[in-house]
Amino acid sequence: MERLPKRQRHQQLSRLLDENPFLTDRELTRQLKVSIQTIRLDRLELAIPELRERLKLMAERSYDSVRSLPLHEVIGDILDLQLDKSGISLFEISDEHVFSRSGIARGHHVFAQANSLAVAVINDEIALTASADIRFVRPARLGEKCIAKAYVRTSGELKGKAKVEVFTYVGEEMVFQGNFIIYRSAGESKS
Amino acid sequence: MERLPKRQRHQQLSRLLDENPFLTDRELTRQLKVSIQTIRLDRLELAIPELRERLKLMAERSYDSVRSLPLHEVIGDILDLQLDKSGISLFEISDEHVFSRSGIARGHHVFAQANSLAVAVINDEIALTASADIRFVRPARLGEKCIAKAYVRTSGELKGKAKVEVFTYVGEEMVFQGNFIIYRSAGESKS
DNA sequence: CTCTTTTTGGCACCAGGTATTAAAGGTTAT
DNA sequence: ATAACCTTTAATACCTGGTGCCAAAAAGAG
The missing domain is CATH 3.10.129.10 (Hotdog Thioesterase)
Structure with missing residues (x-):
């Protein structure tokens, strides 16, 4: 059984999004060579929010830190x-x-x-x-x-x-x- | 002639989004008491991008500055x-x-x-x-x-x-x- | 009253998803 | 082999927060 591919993919996925959080699921399918549904299951398992949520979180963080920039x-x-x-x-x-x-x-x-x-x-x-x-x-x-x-x-x-x-x-x-x-x-x- | 309301509203809109860039058009209609179409025309005239674009821009800025955090x-x-x-x-x-x-x-x-x-x-x-x-x-x-x-x-x-x-x-x-x-x-x- | 500007409404469409159900594939144990 | 299981893929309905376009209504201005 090739159980590794899944965990390997999870690691790769985490790494990819760590390097570039601006990737859509569609772009991830191209990099990981699996279907978009698989990507979404993976994100679900890894508790990685969707692109728009990620952007929102980053924006909020930066907004807060701008506020504390004084x-x-x-x-x-x-x-x-x-x-x-x-x-x-x-x-x-x-x-x-x-x-x-x-x-x-x-x-x-x-x-x-x-x-x-x-x-x-x-x-x-x-x-x-x-x-x-x-x-x-x-x-x-x-x-x-x-x-x-x-x-x-x-x-x-x-x-x-x-x-x-x-x-x-x-x-x-x-x-x-x-x-x-x-x-x-x-x-x-x-x- | 009450030409002012429009420009006044534009100023208010700019100010509101300056204070809180996370507002959707729908939330803006509530604050400014005009239809959502008017809000969208206003944003068009003022060249203010939609919520998601704003968040993306903020995220990108913060991402760049995180990159330069070393x-x-x-x-x-x-x-x-x-x-x-x-x-x-x-x-x-x-x-x-x-x-x-x-x-x-x-x-x-x-x-x-x-x-x-x-x-x-x-x-x-x-x-x-x-x-x-x-x-x-x-x-x-x-x-x-x-x-x-x-x-x-x-x-x-x-x-x-x-x-x-x-x-x-x-x-x-x-x-x-x-x-x-x-x-x-x-x-x-x-x- | 007419002309122009401003405002509103409606409809089709889009990206980038969620949620759910179902089917197909390979693996493993019995 | 056959049932049981996990993983992957597919299909469909739905959601948010919009854009783009066209038309109609409302509000002044002259």
């Missing part, structure tokens, strides 16, 4: 903000931030939290990072909650630049420290 | 890589990277490209950023293509650290410059 605006949640004085933000290290091999956060994510906060704490229409001097004291790991604290050292209303110092901690341990020089647009202005 | 692993496309010597990467500034007000890229994205490249160029099992000294020479703007070039200055096989210098250009202009100190795991190893 999370891209500022990295980390701001817990406290005293403009031109200090600020605190929280950032939790999750899968997409770490090297999969080591579970250690990629430096630029830790930097992004600090940089976002340094910019946010400046009370100005436009604030841009001019330069920075940073140290990754110890690696941050998957699941760790990073607390970044920013202090404005010189608000420098005259020079158009501000110095901001940021320290990031996991618990008691410091993981990151940075000195940022931030350009500010003009004098000061309300947020 | 872009989350390394920020920017690596164009050239000579391990322990040098590397080049390309990163195009798009909507999600800029301050919406000014169209200027957030510093941490430009940093991320440079940092990713500095880490990638190190030929070691594990490479982590230890510290960095960076300058944002001029702002990078929406749509600009940033070319980052990294040079390993001291491979430092003995000390477990490497110094990498990165310069990022838009055309002929330098937008970013950074000196990175990268921890490397042990001696050297194949990638």
